[in-house]
Amino acid sequence: MSQTILIEPNEDLKKLYSINLHTFVGTDIIQRQNAEDTIELLKILPQVSLIITPARMNGIEVALKIHHFIKEENLETSMIVLGDCKPLVNEVTCLKEPVNWESLIRQAAQILGVSLKDSANKVRPDFIPVPVYYFYEIKKTPCDVFIRIKKGPYDYQFVKRIHSKDEFESADIKRYEDQGLKEFYVAKDYIQYFTTFVTNAIVQKLEREDLTLEDRILTTANAHEIVRDSIQVIGVDAASVELSHASINSMVKSVKNSPQVAQLLKFLFSNKISLAYQHCHMLALMCHYVLSKQSWYRQEHLETLSFVSFFSDITLKSNTQMQISTMRELAESNLTDEERQQVINHAKDAVELISSHPDANDYVKTVLIQSHGKLNGIGFEENPGEELHPLSKVFLVADAFVKILLNPAMPSSKKDILELLNLRFINPSYQKIIRALEQKFE
Template sequence: MSQVILIEENENLRDLLAINLKTYVGSEVIPRSTAAEAIDLLNILPNVDLIITQDRVGDENTASILLNYLKESDSEVSMIVNGPFDHVDEEKLIVIKEEKDWETIISTSAQVLGVSIESLEKRVLPEFIPVEVRYFLPLDSSCCDVFIRIKKTATEYQFIKRIHAGDHYSKSLVEKYIEQGLSFFYIPKEFQNNFTNFVSDHLSQKLDENNFKSLDKKIEVIAQSYEIALQEIKKLGFNSATIQLTDSIVKSMVSASKDSPEVNQVLHKVINSKSGYLYQHGHMTSIVANEIAKNLGIDQELITQRLAYASFFKDISFVDNEDLAKISTFEELESSSLNEEDWDLVFNHALDGALLIRKHPEAPIDVDTIIKNHHGTTNGKGFSTNSMNKLPQESKIFIIACEFVRELLDFKERGGKPHPIVDELYKTYSSPEMVKIIKALEKTLRSKVEKK
């Protein structure tokens, strides 16, 4: 059996690589955390065949340190670097630039270790696939049996059934596993597509029926659906299930404020809900932008859907790391300690969101423009406050709404002394048309105070 040292910070990717290296390639996988740990192991294990590593672990230049060690010791061990790596071509070095392309890592490992494609194809596929635990929160039953995974050895697992197909279960059951730190349930591999469709259909039906006991419950289901939909679209793109779920969520986001006599009440409930930053910023931006448009006298039928879809998709690039959505200026981006991949992700996310929404067959016309412009640039790259005169009115409305909501969420997170958000907006955006839009925002805020 071949031996592989694996250095990977992402626990989910590490488990995925380990189990597939054992199942498909027949390797013994030895996880390590740093270059120093790997080198210590190499000094006592003469039969290591392959190292799979990230470019960097924290501040350590892991791949460079290991490559130098292998060269200096004249080692025959091959090395695969997972992700971008600045290097000179070496005979025993392979760089896989797409960091999360685990399938290429497995097939390349097989090639390095002398396992043929024919042999790979004959091997048994893993019986179970992981599904994030939170997918089960809005459900009360499953279309298939659901398992938890117990680790027996570094690469061997036992799967124990916890939910039977068709049986009803309580939300508290799922919450108990979340409190215990469980990240994934597992389902039989043959049910992968069925389960995705089952979740989408269930959530869409729940949202469309609109039979919620309270606004809080409605917001809870919208938030859960929102986060699941973003994950599924990022993973699978648009299909009938994700399109149906997206449309149901957008419709529910719009109706949540229409059904409530006080828009301010909806904002308050969203910001205090147990939900993620992407959902809170998205839903609140949709509400605030629509209120601004209403105060400017813009036809609601024309703009409401566009603003809601733009709010939904603007930050979809950050579904795996929503803290990146909190960066809203080039200065913040430059002063961050992001790696090159995340830096590029932030810089280009408005364009990426615009390109994605164009693939939605039923998205409102021009919603891609609003998404592309939502940080003030015409091309969807970076951040700007100097190009406002070049942008359409709807994009300007959306920018003010995004900034206002970001400041609200930032204050909620930081706490401290309140500061006048609108005054800051006037300082940043001083052109006549932007001032007009900010005044429309002020009118919304004043009307909420007067009604109290």
């Protein structure tokens, strides 16, 4: 079997490419992170047939670096570059972005001398993984749903588990989860249909006036996970706009009727709500506390800050990344270089990612880009200045409060947290915001 090195930072695309390359092209996939570890591997495995890599990652010319090594060592290894790479246009196959995965598979087959016709008999329908939490708010699905069963090291079988229109209970989904299942699969042609169906079900629920506060928070938390997942994979689309709009409205509703902080935290922790949503919800609540003490406060301000807290960490992939709020914490973390870059740029990246969202007005974009105290959305400011927008200042103090509150290694009493904030945010308008929070907790 031929060997192919695959570099793909997006986890879902990595899965999609690996499965299809293996199934359709019959090549063995070796995953690598960057040019350096690819070159290290090529030194001991020079017989690798193909390398699939993005043209560049985080400003580094990955494809060029690898190509240079291949030339220097006179290797026979072919390359497929994802994205534009002018210097390599006549040397290797370059696929324009956004990359169509089917043409990637076709190109790989051609390079590796595999006839797709031959493998057509083995071809199964294309399946897209769908995390189990997509099933929390529905009782039936509009299409068949499958699970993937491993038959060999690279051989998978998709088995139908839920038939279209079958009724099921949340306990049924929980049983799968208890057995360790994280994803179901839906046939590619039905994925949009399925996502729209789930979106409609959740939006309808969130718009109900009779939801209990607990149910509202649980459903909004679930919607937050779905929006994060779908925006990270496919960007802003009609379904994620609709779902985020309903979720943010629902969050605004629930922070206005929120119980005491201690009670709310207990609820958030005991219901296994993601850290991302715990942070998002607590942050909106703290913003609400501060805003309600300001003479200039209007409802739109809470909507803006809730929108920003919903999307502020949308591009981050792990809890470790989300917990970082200073350059020092970033330096002390054990993240990879790529993960560090994602953290450093996440405010700027979030603005770019949601710029096509119709609710992302100029206030939202301003606060989002300034959400770590920098005007350009890059890095963290320990002691942010007076030049920031008043809403950004509220957001920054609230965010710092929540990050400490949710960090088990940091003080948990409100008094101790406020003291830490007082030491960190020394500019007058920030001190005023901290006093507003103090009043709320008196």
